[in-house]
Amino acid sequence: xxxxxxxxxxxxxxxxxxxxxxxxxxxxxxxxxxxxxxxxxxxxxxxxxxxxxxxxxxxxxxxxxxxxxxxxxxxxxxxxxxxxxxxxxxxxxxxxxxxxxxxxxxxxxxxxxxxxxxxxxxxxxxxxxxxxxxxxxxxxxxxxxxxxx
Numbered sequence: 062x063x064x065x066x067x068x069x070x071x072x073x074x075x076x077x078x079x080x081x082x083x084x085x086x087x088x089x090x091x092x093x094x095x096x097x098x099x100x101x102x103x104x105x106x107x108x109x110x111x112x113x114x115x116x117x118x119x120x121x122x123x124x125x126x127x128x129x130x131x132x133x134x135x136x137x138x139x140x141x142x143x144x145x146x147x148x149x150x151x152x153x154x155x156x157x158x159x160x161x162x163x164x165x166x167x168x169x170x171x172x173x174x175x176x177x178x179x180x181x182x183x184x185x186x187x188x189x190x191x192x193x194x195x196x197x198x199x200x201x202x203x204x205x206x207x208x209x210x
Contacts, residue, residue: 127164128210136160141175145183154184161186178205 131137137160144153161173165186175184180198182191193201204210 125210131164132210148183157184176201180205 137157140153140157140160144150144157147153164170165173172185172187172190174182174186174190174193174197176193176197177183180193180201182193185191
């Protein structure tokens with residue numbers, strides 16, 4: 062009987078040890094896989110973030126290129142100067158409006174504003190806009206100070 066108890070005890074201890082080894086191995090494998098999945102997810106997020114940064118930079122550069130090309134256009138500059146000298150001349154305002162409407166046909170633009178160097182709104186395509194918000198005014202003054210777009 063002693064040998065039967067001893068045999069059952071050894072079997073129980075063996076099963077216990079094997080179970081502990083299997084559980085430990087399973088936990089190790091789980092933590093290894095969880096770490097690998099986190100690294101994978103992190104790498105994917107970093108790739109998406111880099112792509113979005115690149116897209117935003119490209120979009121911004123395209124807008125800056127548009128602004129440089131437009132602001133350097135002699136037709137626009139001459140028309141704007143003429144209108145600024147005589148703001149009451151509706152034909153000059155219409156010509157300026159017609160020129161700007163070519164840009165407004167592009168759906169990426171919501172509004173085009175002409176702003177004085179002091180940050181006062183002179184003209185806006187959006188009739189609801191009657192003054193600049195503080196961020197736009199701040200950016201306008203900064204651009205004037207730095208002589209940049």
